Amino acid sequence: MASFEASSRDEGEGSNQTSLKTVRESLIRQEDSIVFSLIERARHPYNAAAYDNSSLKSSGSSLAEIFVREAEHLHAKAGRYDNPEEIPFFSEDLPLPLLPPYNYPQVLHPVAASVNITKTIWNMYFNELLPILTTKGDDGNYASTLALDLACLQALSRRIHYGKYVAEVKFRDAPMDYSSAIHDKDREALMRMLTFERVEEMVKQRVAKKAMVFGQQVTLEEDNWGGDTLNYKVDPTLISRLYSDWIIPLTKVVEVEYLLLRLD
Numbered sequence: 473m474a475s476f477e478a479s480s481r482d483e484g485e486g487s488n489q490t491s492l493k494t495v496r497e498s499l500i501r502q503e504d505s506i507v508f509s510l511i512e513r514a515r516h517p518y519n520a521a522a523y524d525n526s527s528l529k530s531s532g533s534s535l536a537e538i539f540v541r542e543a544e545h546l547h548a549k550a551g552r553y554d555n556p557e558e559i560p561f562f563s564e565d566l567p568l569p570l571l572p573p574y575n576y577p578q579v580l581h582p583v584a585a586s587v588n589i590t591k592t593i594w595n596m597y598f599n600e601l602l603p604i605l606t607t608k609g610d611d612g613n614y615a616s617t618l619a620l621d622l623a624c625l626q627a628l629s630r631r632i633h634y635g636k637y638v639a640e641v642k643f644r645d646a647p648m649d650y651s652s653a654i655h656d657k658d659r660e661a662l663m664r665m666l667t668f669e670r671v672e673e674m675v676k677q678r679v680a681k682k683a684m685v686f687g688q689q690v691t692l693e694e695d696n697w698g699g700d701t702l703n704y705k706v707d708p709t710l711i712s713r714l715y716s717d718w719i720i721p722l723t724k725v726v727e728v729e730y731l732l733l734r735l736d
C-alpha cells in the first residue's frame with residue numbers, strides 16, 4: 473500500500489491544521505457533552521427492564537439493543553457515519569445517507585477505519601458505568617432512559633475513538649520514535665510514549681469541576697459554591713473516576729491500536 477504521507481503541519485497564524493493543541497481542545501470541548509449527558513442519564517434510576525435480554529420474549533434482544541440499532545439506522549440515513557469520528561455500535565445493514573456526503577478533512581491514515589472498540593465501550597457502559605452512575609429502581613421511563621443512554625454512548629465512543637486523531641498528530645510529530653516501537657509491535661513502549669500524566673491529571677480535575685458547575689442545584693438563594701457533594705446532581709468525584717478508570721485508558725488503547733497499524 474502506498475505509504476500515507478503525513479502532511480506538513482502549518483502552525484502559522486490562523487492555521488486550521490490538526491495539531492496536538494487542536495486535538496486536545498476538541499477533547500476538552502467533548503468533556504462538556506460527556507459530563508452533561510451522564511448528569512442527564514442520572515435523572516432516572518437504573519431501569520433494569522430496558523437492558524434485560526429476556527424481557528422481550530419475541531426477539532431475544534434487550535430493548536436497549538433494539539433502541540440503539542433502530543436509532544443508528546435513522547442516524548445513518550442522516551449521514552452521521554460519514555463523519556470518521558462517528559462509529560456505529562451496530563454497523564451491519566445500515567442504510568446509505570439520503571443527502572450527498574459532506575467532504576470531511578482526511579486527517580487519519582486509512583487503517584483508522586479498522587480501529588473499533590465499540591463492543592468494549594458498550595460492555596463498559598452497561599456493565600460497569602451505569603450501575604454506579606444511577607440509583608437502583610425502575611420509574612418506567614424506558615424510552616427517555618434509552619434516549620439518554622444513546623447520548624452517553626455516542627459521546628463516550630466519539631471521545632474514546634478520538635484517540636486516533638491524538639495518535640496521528642503524535643506520530644507526525646515524532647515519526648522516527650514511534651516507527652521503531654511500531655515495527656517492534658511494542659505496545660508497552662507505545663503506551664509509555666503517548667502517555668502524558670500531567671495532562672491526564674488536568675483532565676480528571678477539570679471534569680470534576682465541570683460536574684460541579686453543570687450539576688449544581690441552582691436556586692435564587694445565596695450561591696452555595698463548593699458545597700458538599702450532596703448539593704450536586706452527580707458526585708463530581710464519580711465523574712473524575714469514570715475518566716480515570718475507563719475513558720482515559722480506553723482512549724489510550726485506541727491510540728496504541730491505531731499506531732500499531734499506522735505503517736501498514
Ligand SMILES: C=C(O[C@@H]1C=C(C(=O)O)C=C[C@H]1O)C(=O)O
Nearest residue numbers: 638666667668671672675720723
Ligand atoms: C489524549 C492524549 O493522550 C493520552 C490520553 C489522555 C486522555 O485520554 O485524556 C491524556 C493524555 C495522554 O496520556 C493526549 O496526549 O492529549
